[in-house]
Amino acid sequence: MKNIIEINNLSKYFILHTQGGVNIPVLEAVSLAASGGECVAIVGSSGAGKSTLLKCLYANYRAQAGSVRVRHRDGWVDMARAHPREILDVRRHTMGYVSQFLRAIPRVPAIDIVMAPLLATGTEPDKARVMAQALFERLNIAPRLWHLPPATFSGGEQQRINIARAFAPQPAVLLLDEPTAALDEANRNAVVELVREALRRGALLVGIFHDHAVRSAVATRIFQLRPAGVPL
Amino acid sequence: MMTETPLLEIQNLGYRYGQRAACVDISFDLFPGEVLAVVGESGSGKTTLLRCISGQLRPDTGQVLFQTRASETVDVWAISESARRWLTRTDWGFVHQNPRDGLRADVSAGANIGERLMAIGARHYGNIREEATAWMNKVELDTARIDESPSAFSGGMQQRLQIARNLVSRPRLVFMDEPTAGLDVSVQARLLDLLRGLACDLGLAAVIVTHDLAVARLLAHRTLVMNAGRVVEAGLTDQVLDDPQHPYTQLLVSSALPA
Numbered sequence: 001m002k003n004i005i006e007i008n009n010l011s012k013y014f015i016l017h018t019q020g021g022v023n024i025p026v027l028e029a030v031s032l033a034a035s036g037g038e039c040v041a042i043v044g045s046s047g048a049g050k051s052t053l054l055k056c057l058y059a060n061y062r063a064q065a066g067s068v069r070v071r072h073r074d075g076w077v078d079m080a081r082a083h084p085r086e087i088l089d090v091r092r093h094t095m096g097y098v099s100q101f102l103r104a105i106p107r108v109p110a111i112d113i114v115m116a117p118l119l120a121t122g123t124e125p126d127k128a129r130v131m132a133q134a135l136f137e138r139l140n141i142a143p144r145l146w147h148l149p150p151a152t153f154s155g156g157e158q159q160r161i162n163i164a165r166a167f168a169p170q171p172a173v174l175l176l177d178e179p180t181a182a183l184d185e186a187n188r189n190a191v192v193e194l195v196r197e198a199l200r201r202g203a204l205l206v207g208i209f210h211d212h213a214v215r216s217a218v219a220t221r222i223f224q225l226r227p228a229g230v231p232l
Numbered sequence: 233m234m235t236e237t238p239l240l241e242i243q244n245l246g247y248r249y250g251q252r253a254a255c256v257d258i259s260f261d262l263f264p265g266e267v268l269a270v271v272g273e274s275g276s277g278k279t280t281l282l283r284c285i286s287g288q289l290r291p292d293t294g295q296v297l298f299q300t301r302a303s304e305t306v307d308v309w310a311i312s313e314s315a316r317r318w319l320t321r322t323d324w325g326f327v328h329q330n331p332r333d334g335l336r337a338d339v340s341a342g343a344n345i346g347e348r349l350m351a352i353g354a355r356h357y358g359n360i361r362e363e364a365t366a367w368m369n370k371v372e373l374d375t376a377r378i379d380e381s382p383s384a385f386s387g388g389m390q391q392r393l394q395i396a397r398n399l400v401s402r403p404r405l406v407f408m409d410e411p412t413a414g415l416d417v418s419v420q421a422r423l424l425d426l427l428r429g430l431a432c433d434l435g436l437a438a439v440i441v442t443h444d445l446a447v448a449r450l451l452a453h454r455t456l457v458m459n460a461g462r463v464v465e466a467g468l469t470d471q472v473l474d475d476p477q478h479p480y481t482q483l484l485v486s487s488a489l490p491a
Binding site for chain 2: 014015016017018055059060061062084085087088105106107108
């Protein structure tokens, strides 16, 4: 399979100007290439930069050095350097991200949150609704919640809305930051099934899975991160 | 889509109040359907910038280029006063912080919405009233109150009426100055949700000046951070808010309540 992402010598540090300019190195010359059909599990101790790596991939964080290339519309986009509009286009069409927490928008019902990325890529509203409902059923979201804004939902329910939203448009790349942290066993298994399905259709998944059972059920490769500044 | 031409191009814009520079060498562009937030504290020059780019205040230096419906690029401050006024009534909308600055108190709610339609040539009373009613619905105002004076409306309702009045002529670009400031939190949420929906559905481009980072996060694709008249940081909104680079942006983000 050909590569879908190519991270080359990525470095990321934070300079905290409000804390006297202290420099916190997080990623140092990280390289990773991966192709469709792979599920890469990022492992490493707390603070090793696992979430930071995902955020650099999604261009939520800026890279200080190196490149983060993603295959997009028959070409490559370097997420570390691309124009904001290009980054948004990659997020709309190529890359989904399941964050640890759902950022609830006031007054927007769960079903609209999940339908939004489908509508943004041109899916007919009726079809998008059916797709969203199918995901809700698989993730055991009770129908009485579908038309409510998720602000008052439990952590696990919000997390499943987040998962449904990211998986709905079937992007080529999915970034998962502890997608099952707040879920019970039945729902963990539902997520494992969704991940396997995405792999079968040729998607690339890069994720952080603290749950060993989930990790061994989905990962095709382990990618070890070490804290920056610590010798190999 | 990446080769599209910008709807609005600001080049090296500067404005001074006497000795004090309010805007220094500001350049950016805005593409169709894009929402841009300008954030910064009071006195950072963001409202002056908005007034300069929306045809209200002539900048000392620099250019404001706008692409019209006819795909012509016009230099906003080089065209005649009447051509500029025409632009502000047709292709542009302006939502003031205080709805009273954007509404006419001496005519009804319906007439406030209809006025812009009449300004662009609509004459059929029935059609204008029908359109005004439709817009009251869109901004979630009780259509039974179409003949009431705006002064009988609450602050949040007046703000929604001001938005309807602006959008009725289908502008392609809307300028907003602190559109949610001074509203109760619950009213703010409703207005933000409404703006988010309208911007999506109508493919509106907008420049929103706000001191509220949560407003920027919810509505804007891109964000400019202003400090002492300069743009100190610009980029994707979530990047600017989650990984701020400039000392001032870091201070701004770390001082705000979680957004």
